[in-house]
Amino acid sequence: MRKSYILLLLLLVVAIGTGLYIHENKTVNIIIETDGTTVTVKTSTLFFTPTPAGMEEEIADYMESVINNPDSTVDSIKADVKNIASRYGYNDVNVQLKSQFGVDQLPMLARVKGNSMYPTLRDGQQLIVLKTKDFKVGDIVVAKHPEYGLIVKRVGKIEGDMVYLISDNKNVERVYTGTSIVILVPLNTWIHKSDIIGVVKEVM
Numbered sequence: 001m002r003k004s005y006i007l008l009l010l011l012l013v014v015a016i017g018t019g020l021y022i023h024e025n026k027t028v029n030i031i032i033e034t035d036g037t038t039v040t041v042k043t044s045t046l047f048f049t050p051t052p053a054g055m056e057e058e059i060a061d062y063m064e065s066v067i068n069n070p071d072s073t074v075d076s077i078k079a080d081v082k083n084i085a086s087r088y089g090y091n092d093v094n095v096q097l098k099s100q101f102g103v104d105q106l107p108m109l110a111r112v113k114g115n116s117m118y119p120t121l122r123d124g125q126q127l128i129v130l131k132t133k134d135f136k137v138g139d140i141v142v143a144k145h146p147e148y149g150l151i152v153k154r155v156g157k158i159e160g161d162m163v164y165l166i167s168d169n170k171n172v173e174r175v176y177t178g179t180s181i182v183i184l185v186p187l188n189t190w191i192h193k194s195d196i197i198g199v200v201k202e203v204m
Helices: 002-024 055-066 074-087
Strands: 027-034 039-045 092-099 107-111 126-131 140-145 149-159 162-166 173-176 181-184 189-192 196-203
Touching: 027 055, 027 074, 039 055, 055 074, 074 092, 107 196, 126 140, 140 162, 140 189
Parallel strands: 027 092
Antiparallel strands: 027 039, 107 126, 126 196, 140 149, 140 196, 149 162, 162 189, 173 181
């Protein structure tokens, strides 16, 4: 009888200790899957306890708002998702991004505007861009231009921290305005490496 009480007491101590551990170390694993157009959020916890209602939805809503933001990065997304999970009581949050390009490789949807990359790309076409600073001469990239905003061009040269972007369309247009002739030349421009958002991987 005494042995039964001791065993019961030991089980109670273990149960209390385990409960305290779970309470103090709330762990959640968050996997975010995206192809640049859709987002799926999956969560798992220690001992398979369900995550709070609304957390996955909040993370999915957040992802929908930033997935095509040129300024979002793997690191910024992970930090923001961890902050969301912490508001639901999790103090140990593991976040992983998965895409068609691999783990922690972030795609972005973009759209061609204009004919400067014709015939390679046409006005209105959608592109899947892999956000990366790893590019080479000949790659087609999306970049931020101080005057024209987002542009899609081919990498012509890389010199130090500067990149020369060129247009595939070599045609020169002459437009008569009624009083003069305006010559329109496709944009070729130097930009800083930091202004490259990523490399075009898919054309839709």
